[in-house]
Amino acid sequence: MTSIAFIGLGNMGGGMAANLAKAGHDVRAFDLSPDALDRARAAGCLPAATAAAAVEGAEVVVTMLPAGTHVETVYTHEVFPSAAANTLLIDCSTIDVETARRVAAAAQTKGLVAVDAPVSGGIAAASAGSLTFMVGGSDSGFERAAVILESMGKAVIHAGLNGAGQAAKICNNMLLGASMVATCEAFLLAEKLGLDAQKFFDISSVSSGQNWSMTSYCPVPGVGPNSPADHEYQGGFAVALMLKDLKLALHAAQLSGADTPMGAQAAALYQRFADQGQAGLDFSGIIRMLATKD
Ligand code: NAD
Numbered sequence: 001m002t003s004i005a006f007i008g009l010g011n012m013g014g015g016m017a018a019n020l021a022k023a024g025h026d027v028r029a030f031d032l033s034p035d036a037l038d039r040a041r042a043a044g045c046l047p048a049a050t051a052a053a054a055v056e057g058a059e060v061v062v063t064m065l066p067a068g069t070h071v072e073t074v075y076t077h078e079v080f081p082s083a084a085a086n087t088l089l090i091d092c093s094t095i096d097v098e099t100a101r102r103v104a105a106a107a108q109t110k111g112l113v114a115v116d117a118p119v120s121g122g123i124a125a126a127s128a129g130s131l132t133f134m135v136g137g138s139d140s141g142f143e144r145a146a147v148i149l150e151s152m153g154k155a156v157i158h159a160g161l162n163g164a165g166q167a168a169k170i171c172n173n174m175l176l177g178a179s180m181v182a183t184c185e186a187f188l189l190a191e192k193l194g195l196d197a198q199k200f201f202d203i204s205s206v207s208s209g210q211n212w213s214m215t216s217y218c219p220v221p222g223v224g225p226n227s228p229a230d231h232e233y234q235g236g237f238a239v240a241l242m243l244k245d246l247k248l249a250l251h252a253a254q255l256s257g258a259d260t261p262m263g264a265q266a267a268a269l270y271q272r273f274a275d276q277g278q279a280g281l282d283f284s285g286i287i288r289m290l291a292t293k294d
């Protein structure tokens with residue numbers, strides 16, 4: 001049993017903290033939301049009055065916060081002053097690569113060990129304990145983190161040094177955003193050409209256009225395995241979150257000098273869809289906007 005402080009008990013963190021408690025760890029949980037704290041208590045965690053109080057005496061600190069600014073603020077003002085030497089800090093939030101590297105370097109100067117460990121998989125996977133973790137950090141940091149992350153996921157992969165987990169996450173999601181848009185376009189063109197959607201799926205899913213957005217998450221209702229398209233694009237991975245990750249990817253591309261025109265185009269299209277009031281819809285719902293030529 002490990003003593004774990006868990007900070008950020010939202011859609012994702014709530015289920016993750018519950019799984020750590022279920023695995024027998026001593027979980028001291030904190031969130032700004034009293035409702036989230038109540039849910040954590042019901043799931044077997046011990047609510048703390050502040051983030052700093054949760055961190056005191058913990059061997060491991062897990063954070064699952066909205067963005068880089070939250071992570072840096074919580075680390076600087078709550079975690080660093082309260083964590084004992086050699087405490088392992090695991091940030092599972094999706095944040096920008098520079099902030100991940102900056103907080104890890106700051107942690108190291110304070111005698112702490114930090115890894116970035118963003119996740120693939122949504123709210124259902126967080127509750128079911130079937131997330132994929134992509135981890136950036138030292139070999140020894142990864143080995144310590146893997147033991148904890150295995151209680152919350154089905155796969156834990158060491159991506160490289162600090163920041164590599166975030167790099168893997170945003171590159172993957174940029175690819176996902178662009179491939180979803182391209183898949184939607186292909187289905188819409190097929191329709192205009194009089195090609196049946198199911199026939200196109202049968203052919204393309206075993207041909208060179210095959211990709212995850214088509215075969216596992218088809219944006220056309222009634223085609224392929226069950227997906228948000230079969231539920232009016234409710235649930236799944238929200239447009240707002242896809243847009244957040246695309247913006248992180250574009251920011252990283254700008255800083256590193258990478259040319260990502262397809263990523264930029266995907267971001268512009270998802271921004272337009274969000275601006276139409278669709279930020280809460282599943283990201284495959286962008287097929288509705290693409291179907292309406294303006
Ligand atoms: P969320 O908004 O539901 O949860 C964030 C929680 O952090 C909230 O409960 C909020 O009260 C809390 N919080 C904010 N500032 C705090 C502070 N200073 N101290 C303590 N608690 C604080 O977000 P989420 O959907 O759980 O996402 C969390 C992270 O996971 C994000 O970085 C997101 O990009 C990433 N992610 C989300 C999904 C998804 O499907 N929701 C999938 C993969 C990755």
